[in-house]
Amino acid sequence: MATARATQILPDQGKWIPSTCGMCLHGCGILVQVVDGVAVKIEGDPTNPDNLGKLCPKGNAGLARLYDSTRVLKPMKRTNPRKGPGVDPGWVEISWEEAYTITAGALGKVRKDDPRKLLCALGDFQRIVLWGWPAVFGSPNFFTSLGNYCGGSYHPVNGSLDGSFAAINDYEYCNYWIQIGSGDGFSSHLHLSGSALRMADARMRGMKVVILDPRCSVAAAKADEWIPIRPGTDRAFVLGMAHVLVHELGQYDHQFLRDRTNAPYLVRADGHFLRDAESKAQVWDLHVQAPRPWDVVPAEAMALEGTYLASGERVRTGFQVWKDLLAGHTPERMSEVSSVPAETIRKIAREFIDAAQIGATMEMDGKTYPFRPAALNYYRGSQSHGNGLFDNLTFKLFNMLAGNIDVPGGHLGVPLDHRGFFVSPGEDGMLKPEPHQLHPAPPFKYPPDSSHLMEWFPIGFDAGQLNTETLLEPNRFGLNYQPEAMLLYHSNPWWNMPETGKVEEIFRRMKFIVAIDIHLTESTQWADVFLPEHTFLESTLLNCLEPPVVTGHSLRQPVVKPVGDTKDAYEILTELAERMGFRDDWNDLLNVVCGFTAQPRYMLDPAKRYSVEELWDRYARNIYGDERNLEWFKKNGHAVRHRTPQETYMPYGKLRIPFYFEFIQRTGEDLRRNLTAAGVTDWPYDNYQPLPFWKNSAVIEDGNRGYPFFAITFKEPLHTFADTLVMPWLSEVSDKDPIHQGILINSATADRLGIKTGDSIRLTSPAGSIEGAAQCVEGMHPEVLGVSNAISREFTTNKRLGKKGSHFNRLLTGSMRYTDSATGALESTARVRLEKIGAAARVS
Amino acid sequence: MATQSAVAIAPHRFAYGYYRQIWWNWLIGTAFFCGGLGGGLFLLSLLTGHPLGMMVGYLIVMAGKNTAHFLYLGRPLRFWRAAMRPDRSWIARGIWATGIFGLFGLATILPHVFGASWQIGGTAGAVVPWIAGLAALFIMFYDGLVMNSSAAIPFWNSGILPVLVLMYATLGGTTLSLTLRGIFHSGESAMPPLVQFEHYLLFANFAVLGLYLLRMSHWVPAAQETARLLTKGPYARAFLGLVLVVGLAATLVLSVAASHLQAVWLLLPIAACELTGDFTLLIVFLKSGLFSPQTAPAYRN
Amino acid sequence: MPRLGMVIDLKRCIGCNACTLACKQENGTPAGIHFARVVTREVGTYPRTKRTFLPLLCNHCADAPCEKACPSGATYTRPDGIVMVDRDKCIGCRACAVACPYMNRHFIERGFLDTGYGGDDLNPYEEMKFADFEEGTMIKCTFCAHRVDQGLLPACVVTCPTEARIFGDLEEEGGRLAILIRERKSWTMLPECKTKPSVYYLDE
Numbered sequence A: 001m002a003t004a005r006a007t008q009i010l011p012d013q014g015k016w017i018p019s020t021c022g023m024c025l026h027g028c029g030i031l032v033q034v035v036d037g038v039a040v041k042i043e044g045d046p047t048n049p050d051n052l053g054k055l056c057p058k059g060n061a062g063l064a065r066l067y068d069s070t071r072v073l074k075p076m077k078r079t080n081p082r083k084g085p086g087v088d089p090g091w092v093e094i095s096w097e098e099a100y101t102i103t104a105g106a107l108g109k110v111r112k113d114d115p116r117k118l119l120c121a122l123g124d125f126q127r128i129v130l131w132g133w134p135a136v137f138g139s140p141n142f143f144t145s146l147g148n149y150c151g152g153s154y155h156p157v158n159g160s161l162d163g164s165f166a167a168i169n170d171y172e173y174c175n176y177w178i179q180i181g182s183g184d185g186f187s188s189h190l191h192l193s194g195s196a197l198r199m200a201d202a203r204m205r206g207m208k209v210v211i212l213d214p215r216c217s218v219a220a221a222k223a224d225e226w227i228p229i230r231p232g233t234d235r236a237f238v239l240g241m242a243h244v245l246v247h248e249l250g251q252y253d254h255q256f257l258r259d260r261t262n263a264p265y266l267v268r269a270d271g272h273f274l275r276d277a278e279s280k281a282q283v284w285d286l287h288v289q290a291p292r293p294w295d296v297v298p299a300e301a302m303a304l305e306g307t308y309l310a311s312g313e314r315v316r317t318g319f320q321v322w323k324d325l326l327a328g329h330t331p332e333r334m335s336e337v338s339s340v341p342a343e344t345i346r347k348i349a350r351e352f353i354d355a356a357q358i359g360a361t362m363e364m365d366g367k368t369y370p371f372r373p374a375a376l377n378y379y380r381g382s383q384s385h386g387n388g389l390f391d392n393l394t395f396k397l398f399n400m401l402a403g404n405i406d407v408p409g410g411h412l413g414v415p416l417d418h419r420g421f422f423v424s425p426g427e428d429g430m431l432k433p434e435p436h437q438l439h440p441a442p443p444f445k446y447p448p449d450s451s452h453l454m455e456w457f458p459i460g461f462d463a464g465q466l467n468t469e470t471l472l473e474p475n476r477f478g479l480n481y482q483p484e485a486m487l488l489y490h491s492n493p494w495w496n497m498p499e500t501g502k503v504e505e506i507f508r509r510m511k512f513i514v515a516i517d518i519h520l521t522e523s524t525q526w527a528d529v530f531l532p533e534h535t536f537l538e539s540t541l542l543n544c545l546e547p548p549v550v551t552g553h554s555l556r557q558p559v560v561k562p563v564g565d566t567k568d569a570y571e572i573l574t575e576l577a578e579r580m581g582f583r584d585d586w587n588d589l590l591n592v593v594c595g596f597t598a599q600p601r602y603m604l605d606p607a608k609r610y611s612v613e614e615l616w617d618r619y620a621r622n623i624y625g626d627e628r629n630l631e632w633f634k635k636n637g638h639a640v641r642h643r644t645p646q647e648t649y650m651p652y653g654k655l656r657i658p659f660y661f662e663f664i665q666r667t668g669e670d671l672r673r674n675l676t677a678a679g680v681t682d683w684p685y686d687n688y689q690p691l692p693f694w695k696n697s698a699v700i701e702d703g704n705r706g707y708p709f710f711a712i713t714f715k716e717p718l719h720t721f722a723d724t725l726v727m728p729w730l731s732e733v734s735d736k737d738p739i740h741q742g743i744l745i746n747s748a749t750a751d752r753l754g755i756k757t758g759d760s761i762r763l764t765s766p767a768g769s770i771e772g773a774a775q776c777v778e779g780m781h782p783e784v785l786g787v788s789n790a791i792s793r794e795f796t797t798n799k800r801l802g803k804k805g806s807h808f809n810r811l812l813t814g815s816m817r818y819t820d821s822a823t824g825a826l827e828s829t830a831r832v833r834l835e836k837i838g839a840a841a842r843v844s
Numbered sequence B: 001m002a003t004q005s006a007v008a009i010a011p012h013r014f015a016y017g018y019y020r021q022i023w024w025n026w027l028i029g030t031a032f033f034c035g036g037l038g039g040g041l042f043l044l045s046l047l048t049g050h051p052l053g054m055m056v057g058y059l060i061v062m063a064g065k066n067t068a069h070f071l072y073l074g075r076p077l078r079f080w081r082a083a084m085r086p087d088r089s090w091i092a093r094g095i096w097a098t099g100i101f102g103l104f105g106l107a108t109i110l111p112h113v114f115g116a117s118w119q120i121g122g123t124a125g126a127v128v129p130w131i132a133g134l135a136a137l138f139i140m141f142y143d144g145l146v147m148n149s150s151a152a153i154p155f156w157n158s159g160i161l162p163v164l165v166l167m168y169a170t171l172g173g174t175t176l177s178l179t180l181r182g183i184f185h186s187g188e189s190a191m192p193p194l195v196q197f198e199h200y201l202l203f204a205n206f207a208v209l210g211l212y213l214l215r216m217s218h219w220v221p222a223a224q225e226t227a228r229l230l231t232k233g234p235y236a237r238a239f240l241g242l243v244l245v246v247g248l249a250a251t252l253v254l255s256v257a258a259s260h261l262q263a264v265w266l267l268l269p270i271a272a273c274e275l276t277g278d279f280t281l282l283i284v285f286l287k288s289g290l291f292s293p294q295t296a297p298a299y300r301n
Numbered sequence C: 001m002p003r004l005g006m007v008i009d010l011k012r013c014i015g016c017n018a019c020t021l022a023c024k025q026e027n028g029t030p031a032g033i034h035f036a037r038v039v040t041r042e043v044g045t046y047p048r049t050k051r052t053f054l055p056l057l058c059n060h061c062a063d064a065p066c067e068k069a070c071p072s073g074a075t076y077t078r079p080d081g082i083v084m085v086d087r088d089k090c091i092g093c094r095a096c097a098v099a100c101p102y103m104n105r106h107f108i109e110r111g112f113l114d115t116g117y118g119g120d121d122l123n124p125y126e127e128m129k130f131a132d133f134e135e136g137t138m139i140k141c142t143f144c145a146h147r148v149d150q151g152l153l154p155a156c157v158v159t160c161p162t163e164a165r166i167f168g169d170l171e172e173e174g175g176r177l178a179i180l181i182r183e184r185k186s187w188t189m190l191p192e193c194k195t196k197p198s199v200y201y202l203d204e
Ligand SMILES: Nc1nc2c(c(=O)[nH]1)N[C@H]1C(S)=C(S)[C@@H](COP(=O)(O)OP(=O)(O)OC[C@H]3O[C@@H](n4cnc5c(=O)[nH]c(N)nc54)[C@H](O)[C@@H]3O)O[C@H]1N2
Pocket: A024, A025, A147, A150, A151, A180, A181, A182, A183, A184, A187, A188, A189, A190, A192, A212, A213, A214, A215, A217, A229, A230, A231, A232, A233, A234, A379, A380, A381, A382, A712, A713, A714, A715, A716, A717, A718, A719, A720, A721, A829
């Protein structure tokens, strides 16, 4: 019959293989249909409670990645010694043997000479277990802005607050959801596919959503209220709201702050806790009107607020200290900073605290929890700034005023992986802060070993962008070696780091670059040897990464034979380790990061070589027991389940969580002692503060240096960074959406400057300038220009794509001045001048 | 917002806006043009007993119109399928009319070529020309019905369109008929009244065209937008210049001049002007056909 | 016989285009052709403005102008209401394309099937999928008839992250679609075209 068919392949043909999506870091469960050895369809795995059978557009485009025409399918070496954009590397295909020999030779030489001379850019969050390779090689260097362009301050603060890695509001019970600079549940951040469903359900049951963003994002478009705000000033808005709660309304969760945090601990003039002979932190006992150890004073006698005289010395509770700080942060003043009207600040604060239902409780599995259905969620946009630590602390403290941390309806920590929250007792009845979860904090060292000065960031996240300053002026930082080689693995540092010009200069200086990647990018085109990796549909791993509501691993497994002569990254790195003679140390390290040391019977024998399958089989059995081995996962796909209330709510149990971050101040003081002793005199310590307040950052000050506008970057559902732009399936869609068709500018602003859609404009920041076509829209703050990742690409080998314009990061500065001195987080907003450089060719 | 008022160029289909139909191009325009012109010429010549005109008209339809259609089809070899659904499709009906015209038109013409021996005797012989004539008449205006039968493109979706198409077909037929008579010195006796007729037609077409635009510029937004495209937008030059000035005004002036100066040589430029206007009209009407923007009722303007 | 239809809840929809891509991979349509797509529009003026998202696909009109316009009978309506094109009958006259008020007819121009998305040769997936298409013919959204016939939901429906797309029988008494259409503010696209769409939208 005239077939009722769109395709000859029917859903019941071939086989459906369970696996895990690799189009972004999070890893939704997928089922892949394979017919005659060809992958023909990817669908969400309905049995996986994470994404419940849903897939975002990128996940739906997975096949295009597997069969992408831009993929490199054989090892290659460059024949043209000249390097740089536009220069043809003169690639020739070579055998793996030759590729390994060249690479191991070149890197081996560096290693013998000084392993620190290797710059490493490792990406791929789904394979964190491989990130230790440089350490075994001997290089401490981190040459990428993976993670610190977004979570540089975020992860340390989450880890210090409740042992989490990320955070999200309670999709299930929250009724009033403030979201600042984040696409959670709408376009980006945690597990988009499943989060979008949870957010939609929450909105349908009447949850109110308030979005703060300089741009009318997807979230803003769907929100009950969009509040445009000046970039980098979100903290001011929230400090203003905190002022309203504490000074105007006097509404906050007194009991939570007193019983579950260190807010009542007494603070001395020097910012340290008042301690007794046994160095126990003191609180004010209202009954005896004297300071006494925190653990002997009954709750009802413990003062949350107040300034007291303790044997002649003036002391204040931690809460009082912030309250006094907040006094100056009136909505009026914060309004001038953020451009959000004072009455809006007051209105949102009131709505929020009323919705929080302070005092309410909820029964769950026979346990009673506080019920606080109002919370403030946030991510990259709102705190990837020069004072990111203050931003994060402010947002957390504001949530704490409602007593909503890790309680039903509130602001919930999200663990890094299956291990859940990092909960262990610290000092003074507090939870032990865990600012570092990806690798242990390196001890202080002068001269520094790492080119990004990791030894000088005791609570920070690897500040990759600092390479642009340290490598170009090494003496200023006592850096006593010059890197010569670079390892690129699943990473595009040329693209992802600030100050592109300087990043390029560093690429230029490399004597040898090896890339483990799937295609040629702005970075990998510089490689001397290119080692082609499998795509996610050809490789193997077990993934569990910052899942908002679930836990447990899902398996990535090859669904088809490799399309080309490619290998799995683990194999490649292991082979290189072996050829350079440190495979044994590599195995030892894997034993640690994979947690095999906990159960020695799974430990890798340093003397042996293990296959990808053997590694992940042990990984599975180590966590799930011998019956749930790799074979089991291959059949069942995943061991993902919902987190239980016990796993989700109040993980800190009886331990107190920090309100007054004394340990941050102490860390800063230790660092100052160390650096001063080492003779470093010009290092900034000003962000090592126990409590946040408003102070201008470098970009705010650039406003007075002749750069009136702000420029921001943003993500949308269609793309992962700018990487997926090379996939025509995705870019042909984004190319047809106005917000991805040019530099977004508020139409009124454009009118004022005589700019029309399509005109070419130039943005110039203190660091550099970019050009593009203007796209006039209503949904942009009048002082802000928006640059989608979809127009922020300068090189690909895709025939249909070509150049996509000039790269946003050329506008950013990587130096210490634009870096949070405590966390190493970079400033991801730039101040710019705007000029029209050409008129559009008018259509009709 | 600039991006939204501007006419989007298909297949830019992910943002709100007006979209032009991109499928029916100059080949369809040519087919419609030939259908109207040839049918008009045939019918007029039939009525005024002008065999040469009948033959030329017949050829324009059978060779011109059909070839253009054939060349346009995605699967030309299946062309015959186009006749399958006369019950609902005006194209199918057109195919049938063209088929009938092919047979009966031929039967009407042949005697004039090979003499009486080819005459079909009796009443049958009397009705053959009539059927051919009716088929020609149908061919003259049915493309108007093809275009206006769907509400998809508001600018086309008007009862006046078939009338306009018919009038242009008649005008075209008349012009060409005059040219042929003048050049080949055949049937010149009928020229003076035909010239009169042509002048009236020119005014009438102008009037109907004006009426059409007036109606459209007060109808649904998509129709208004097309009217804007024709009078101010990218198609204004072609429409105002070629259709109105050249096609109607110049034709009128020249043919008035011609009839006063008795200048036969002017007939060619006259035909050129009129046919240019005729053809251009069809092309710009096809090109400027816009779909109504799709948006929620709450946001419809 | 049921009348298959879809309800799209614009309050849920976040304009992510997962439907667009799910349709793309399910049907393997050539470059530039999208049976499913999402039209965005900015409404209002700063700061009282927002982006709206409007997912589009064939309305499977009960009174389908594309079918009326089709001279060859290639376009037909199945008893369950799905409007289909029989590629073996299609002559490529594009009458349906100018007759569809919703631009849901897609013509396979010459050459469309010669180059894949990479801009050159077809990849193995495209080899398989393109085999279903024929140059010079019309293709369109089939409501995933091939899935529906196997008792599955359309590809765009199963993938929709917000479950904004609900597929089923419009006529089923007390059915999910009927209830939503009745109880929420619902409408169909361009009613003035009198096409009786089987795709309904629920207001934000
Ligand atoms: N679709 C998609 N999802 C992703 C990724 C992706 O590339 N694409 N990447 C993953 C990774 S690694 C990360 S870090 C997360 C990032 O997840 P998000 O933080 O949600 O993503 P962004 O778009 O970078 O930033 C969020 C919003 O911040 C806004 N913004 C920019 N500057 C400011 C500001 O100063 N203040 C405020 N209030 N808003 C501002 C932007 O307009 C944007 O709408 O997403 C992850 N998930």
